[in-house]
Amino acid sequence: MTLWDLKQGTSATVQSFVSSLESSYRTRLSELGFHPGELISCVLSPSLGAPKLYRVNNSVYSLDDSVASLIKVGSSVGKSTGTSVGSMAGSLAGTGE
Amino acid sequence: MSKTILIGSPNSGKSLLFNRLTGLNQKVANFPGVTVDINSGKSLAHPDNVFLDFPGAYSLQTISGEEKIAVEAFYLALQDPQTSSVICVVDVTRLEKGLIFALQVINACAEHQKPLIIAANMIDVLNQHSLNLDAAGLEKALKVPVIEVSAKSGSGIEQLQEQAINHRDLPTTYSSDIIASDESVTHRQAQQLAMNFGPKGDLLINAQTRLDEFFLHSWFGGISFLVIMYLLFQSIFTWAAPVMDGVESILQLMSEFILPLLPAGAISDFTADALFGGIGAFLVFVPQIFVLTLVVGMLEDSGYLARAAVICHKPLRLFGLTGKSFIPMLSSVACAIPGIYAARTVDSPRKRWLTYLAIPLMPCSARLPVYSLLIAAFIPATSMFGGLIGWQGLAMFGIYVFGIVCGLLVTALVSKTSKAMQSDLPFVLEMPPYRLPSWRPLFRNAWNRSKHFVTKAGKVIFLVTVVIWLLGYFPNQGASLGESWLGQVGQWIEPVFAPFGLDWKYGVAILTSFLAREVFVGTLGTLFGIEGGEENIISLAEHIQNSGLPIGAGFALLVFFSIALQCVSTLAVLRRETGSWRLPTQLFVSYSILAYAAAWLTFVIVEAIAS
Numbered sequence: 001m002t003l004w005d006l007k008q009g010t011s012a013t014v015q016s017f018v019s020s021l022e023s024s025y026r027t028r029l030s031e032l033g034f035h036p037g038e039l040i041s042c043v044l045s046p047s048l049g050a051p052k053l054y055r056v057n058n059s060v061y062s063l064d065d066s067v068a069s070l071i072k073v074g075s076s077v078g079k080s081t082g083t084s085v086g087s088m089a090g091s092l093a094g095t096g097e
Numbered sequence: 098m099s100k101t102i103l104i105g106s107p108n109s110g111k112s113l114l115f116n117r118l119t120g121l122n123q124k125v126a127n128f129p130g131v132t133v134d135i136n137s138g139k140s141l142a143h144p145d146n147v148f149l150d151f152p153g154a155y156s157l158q159t160i161s162g163e164e165k166i167a168v169e170a171f172y173l174a175l176q177d178p179q180t181s182s183v184i185c186v187v188d189v190t191r192l193e194k195g196l197i198f199a200l201q202v203i204n205a206c207a208e209h210q211k212p213l214i215i216a217a218n219m220i221d222v223l224n225q226h227s228l229n230l231d232a233a234g235l236e237k238a239l240k241v242p243v244i245e246v247s248a249k250s251g252s253g254i255e256q257l258q259e260q261a262i263n264h265r266d267l268p269t270t271y272s273s274d275i276i277a278s279d280e281s282v283t284h285r286q287a288q289q290l291a292m293n294f295g296p297k298g299d300l301l302i303n304a305q306t307r308l309d310e311f312f313l314h315s316w317f318g319g320i321s322f323l324v325i326m327y328l329l330f331q332s333i334f335t336w337a338a339p340v341m342d343g344v345e346s347i348l349q350l351m352s353e354f355i356l357p358l359l360p361a362g363a364i365s366d367f368t369a370d371a372l373f374g375g376i377g378a379f380l381v382f383v384p385q386i387f388v389l390t391l392v393v394g395m396l397e398d399s400g401y402l403a404r405a406a407v408i409c410h411k412p413l414r415l416f417g418l419t420g421k422s423f424i425p426m427l428s429s430v431a432c433a434i435p436g437i438y439a440a441r442t443v444d445s446p447r448k449r450w451l452t453y454l455a456i457p458l459m460p461c462s463a464r465l466p467v468y469s470l471l472i473a474a475f476i477p478a479t480s481m482f483g484g485l486i487g488w489q490g491l492a493m494f495g496i497y498v499f500g501i502v503c504g505l506l507v508t509a510l511v512s513k514t515s516k517a518m519q520s521d522l523p524f525v526l527e528m529p530p531y532r533l534p535s536w537r538p539l540f541r542n543a544w545n546r547s548k549h550f551v552t553k554a555g556k557v558i559f560l561v562t563v564v565i566w567l568l569g570y571f572p573n574q575g576a577s578l579g580e581s582w583l584g585q586v587g588q589w590i591e592p593v594f595a596p597f598g599l600d601w602k603y604g605v606a607i608l609t610s611f612l613a614r615e616v617f618v619g620t621l622g623t624l625f626g627i628e629g630g631e632e633n634i635i636s637l638a639e640h641i642q643n644s645g646l647p648i649g650a651g652f653a654l655l656v657f658f659s660i661a662l663q664c665v666s667t668l669a670v671l672r673r674e675t676g677s678w679r680l681p682t683q684l685f686v687s688y689s690i691l692a693y694a695a696a697w698l699t700f701v702i703v704e705a706i707a708s
């Protein structure tokens with residue numbers, strides 16, 4: 001399943017990128033938050049194949065099928081709650097936690 | 098003299114902050130990638146310190162040529178001994194994304210031993226929604242000063258100015274905990290920091306999503322897009338009309354006051370024909386430029402433009418373009434030059450090249466005086482629903498659509514037949530938050546654009562007008578325009594424009610308009626002024642009506658002006674952006690031929706229908 005298959009209001013975790021995606025774009029998508037392990041919500045899926053809106057933490061990006069279909073995701077986790085989930089919450093020394 | 102670098106993610110409010118710090122008027126908008134050059138300005142509070150505003154970047158690891166240039170310039174500036182501090186601007190409403198970039202900047206500053214300050218911008222948005230940023234906690238975690246600022250309201254700016262001065266050239270020690278070489282570690286750190294110190298809850302993003310559900314709805318989104326675009330063009334007429342009438346009345350009063358004071362002869366004729374007739378005819382249209390820039394600025398500032406890019410992406414893809422082409426194309430409606438610069442935000446080289454082909458066909462504001470003049474001469478000024486729908490506004494909408502359609506057809510044709518630069522970049526566009534426009538920068542920008550239009554185009558128009566007047570007035574002191582030097586030249590070129598019903602006066606006006614389109618109005622105003630010889634200035638549209646110009650010729654002129662590339666500045670900027678004269682030359686020649694052929698065809702069709 002790819003990110004493009006995600007239905008509006010559902011979320012899924014990024015698993016990997018399709019191997020044909022150039023490494024520089026892979027890095028950029030990761031920096032934008034489309035990072036393996038990250039939970040992505042599809043907030044809007046207009047009809048007629050228009051680009052869909054995906055939420056990553058507190059940012060929203062519009063991706064068209066040419067790129068969203070290159071991001072592999074796990075099975076969707078039902079209705080999105082709209083809450084960001086830090087799936088790979090690493091510890092950070094000295095952050096005042 | 099010390100320097101402070103201003104850097105941040107696209108759309109983090111960096112340019113507005115730069116304006117606050119320096120008092121300059123750099124263009125500001127609410128979509129990613131407005132700053133395309135490195136701007137510099139002296140600090141208002143400490144003139145011995147200069148701020149350098151770098152283009153917004155998502156990352157210091159680049160994927161496009163433009164990003165590479167900006168990032169290399171940033172590293173070069175870090176090596177400059179005069180660079181005393183760096184300010185990284187972070188949008189606190191999207192803290193994690195900003196922090197990913199800030200952590201990379203911290204890394205770079207640590208490497209070059211430069212002190213860094215984080216400007217936590219848009220704090221006013223958090224305050225409005227009773228949300229908080231734990232700036233002290235973030236500062237402690239990063240071991241870097243974090244100053245809460247609002248570039249929009251001005252809060253925290255003074256503190257940031259002081260910090261930039263006090264912090265400069267201080268020995269810097271960065272926490273080894275936050276220096277990461279691996280991007281996945283940086284990502285996790287940013288996520289953790291945002292979670293610990295950032296605003297809690299989804300209030301802002303939920304409000305944004307609700308508006309997106311409307312503005313990007315399959316039906317309502319499309320309808321609202323069309324309505325917004327239609328209102329944009331109607332506003333050019335309905336909002337600007339009273340001011341235009343005012344300018345015209347002032348010019349009329351001035352001419353009535355000044356002309357009787359002048360001795361009869363060449364000076365009086367020059368003042369009436371060249372100054373009031375030529376330059377005056379052009380000044381009347383300045384309010385329209387102001388309104389157009391203001392309305393496009395409102396759309397940019399509100400965050401709507403990015404949604405319009407999403408709406409247009411699928412249709413534009415049919416023509417070989419991308420949704421990102423929409424922003425430079427709409428900017429070109431104000432002026433092709435910022436449009437060409439804005440095309441740098443189109444990251445795919447092929448799509449950027451195709452966008453360059455479309456930009457000169459976008460109906461820019463320099464065409465506006467020509468369109469307005471011809472529409473006023475040929476279309477009745479009747480309106481319905483309190484000026485909401487008027488025939489002249491509809492005609493303007495129609496001619497604007499015509500230019501846009503021509504641009505799209507050209508890109509579709511070239512995209513289908515050319516294989517140049519086939520490798521492509523994917524479409525990823527960040528959706529900026531919706532914001533109420535900041536009125537002061539908007540009005541300032543519209544004012545500056547109008548001023549620029551008057552001073553820059555005005556100089557050319559003045560020179561051309563004087564030359565045209567001298568050639569048209571002598572050797573017979575304005576007794577007969579047809580027998581003047583200009584008349585003789587004009588009759589020689591008349592056969593070129595005769596196929597679409599234009600006499601030599603229009604031919605001369607078209608030739609002069611190849612310097613800049615708006616010169617057409619000034620030249621025609623001067624020529625009719627000399628020919629009419631009257632001291633009362635009547636509107637140029639009335640002169641055209643009285644001249645008996647066939648309706649087919651009027652439409653042919655509209656078509657000619659919507660296609661021909663009559664702008665020296667556009668050609669020069671295209672040359673600068675593409676690095677050679679090849680593309681500007683190709684566009685100039687092909688669009689001139691296309692304009693001529695389309696104008697002739699229009700004349701034939703309209704005259705056939707009219708008769």
